[in-house]
Ligand SMILES: *[C@@H]1O[C@H](CO)[C@@H](O)[C@H](O)[C@H]1NC(C)=O
Ligand SMILES: *[C@@H]1O[C@H](CO)[C@@H](O)[C@H](O)[C@H]1NC(C)=O
């Protein structure tokens with residue numbers, strides 16, 4: 461627990477009531493809860509854990525029991541099967557789901573054994589990229605390789621840059637012959653890489669590929685009344701467009717129109733829901749490694765007035781989530797002692 465003291469005069473209070481801008485589709489809490497339930501329901505009966513579901517639960521900040529159980533199952537499954545029985549893309553999803561759970565994918569422990577899932581991913585990605593470079597096709601799919609590059613990039617591991625360069629070339633060669641899902645996942649991976657590289661020629665190539673994918677999506681949305689690909693690719697398409705504004709600027713995205721398409725559909729497939737949920741709350745897979753991983757902090761909060769009127773001084777000690785804005789402290793204090801902290 462970190463302790464800090466906050467003391468200030470009354471005048472400061474007025475400046476704090478700023479608003480936080482809504483991002484993404486700004487779905488209602490009811491819709492999010494409904495979709496979370498539908499996504500979890502079939503998964504609860506399943507033997508094999510689904511890392512996409514854990515990732516989605518973490519991105520919508522679900523803290524229920526199922527999220528904890530699923531994390532445990534994911535670790536066990538990774539230790540049992542990652543090396544032998546998983547494709548590169550599946551390992552990548554495991555890495556993303558662990559990052560989003562504030563776990564270190566380099567040390568995954570279960571059954572008294574520890575594995576380095578990032579190293580396994582690097583090795584599998586290298587094999588995919590080698591095959592792509594020699595034969596023009598990967599061992600699995602370009603969608604998988606996109607997941608690989610994204611997970612390696614977010615885990616701050618090596619190998620993502622060369623994978624992204626190969627992806628960019630494929631995107632520019634094949635254009636909309638590639639499925640929307642593939643292009644969207646590639647866009648997320650390339651965006652991560654673009655932000656982490658200083659090499660001018662790499663950045664230029666990625667920029668061209670990202671410009672192509674995003675403008676292609678915007679064209680398609682305009683042509684098809686909001687739909688990009690089909691209803692099941694909307695989740696990833698929304699995630700991609702939400703995180704790539706710089707590549708289609710100054711063009712604007714009519715996100716409300718695309719969100720409307722999603723709102724009107726009654727999703728009932730776990731996987732589709734897992735991909736659409738993050739976008740509904742303004743998150744994308746790019747946020748997987750940036751979630752708040754700290755717990756509560758204690759704040760000693762004092763209000764004093766030594767200036768005019770009746771002098772006063774009041775102290776209170778409140779617990780709030782780490783990273784909270786000051787307003788949260790004020791609101792918590794008000795809840796605990798409404799007669800004093802108004
Ligand atoms: C987002 O949704 C909340 C509650 O549903 C609403 O109060 C708020 O105005 C919405 N914001 C935007 C930008 O649509
Ligand atoms: C969640 O887990 C806690 C502790 O294991 C238990 O007390 C609680 O009843 C569980 N809640 C649900 C909804 O299953």
Ligand SMILES: *[C@@H]1O[C@H](CO)[C@@H](O)[C@H](O)[C@H]1NC(C)=O
Nearest residue numbers: 632633634635636672675676
């Ligand atoms: C993207 O690239 C493909 C292949 O080069 C091309 O056919 C397509 O027109 C491009 N799309 C956009 C929006 O630039």
Ligand SMILES: *[C@@H]1O[C@H](CO)[C@@H](O)[C@H](O)[C@H]1NC(C)=O
Nearest residue numbers: 498502725726727728729730
């Ligand atoms: C999902 O919804 C479709 C109609 O939108 C329905 O035909 C199908 O049976 C539903 N599937 C499940 C698993 O509920």
Ligand SMILES: *[C@@H]1O[C@H](CO)[C@@H](O)[C@H](O)[C@H]1NC(C)=O
Nearest residue numbers: 463464465759760775776777
């Ligand atoms: C905060 O308050 C508690 C109890 O009122 C006290 O024990 C603690 O030393 C204070 N911490 C700081 C940093 O002032």
Ligand SMILES: *[C@@H]1O[C@H](CO)[C@@H](O)[C@H](O)[C@H]1NC(C)=O
Nearest residue numbers: 465760761762773774775776
């Ligand atoms: C409030 O806290 C401050 C700093 O810890 C301390 O100097 C002061 O005596 C406290 N006042 C009251 C009324 O407890």
Ligand SMILES: *[C@@H]1O[C@H](CO)[C@@H](O)[C@H](O)[C@H]1NC(C)=O
Nearest residue numbers: 750751752781782783784785
């Ligand atoms: C962390 O949580 C605080 C509130 O608890 C929130 O204001 C902040 O945006 C969060 N940061 C991230 C990266 O989600």
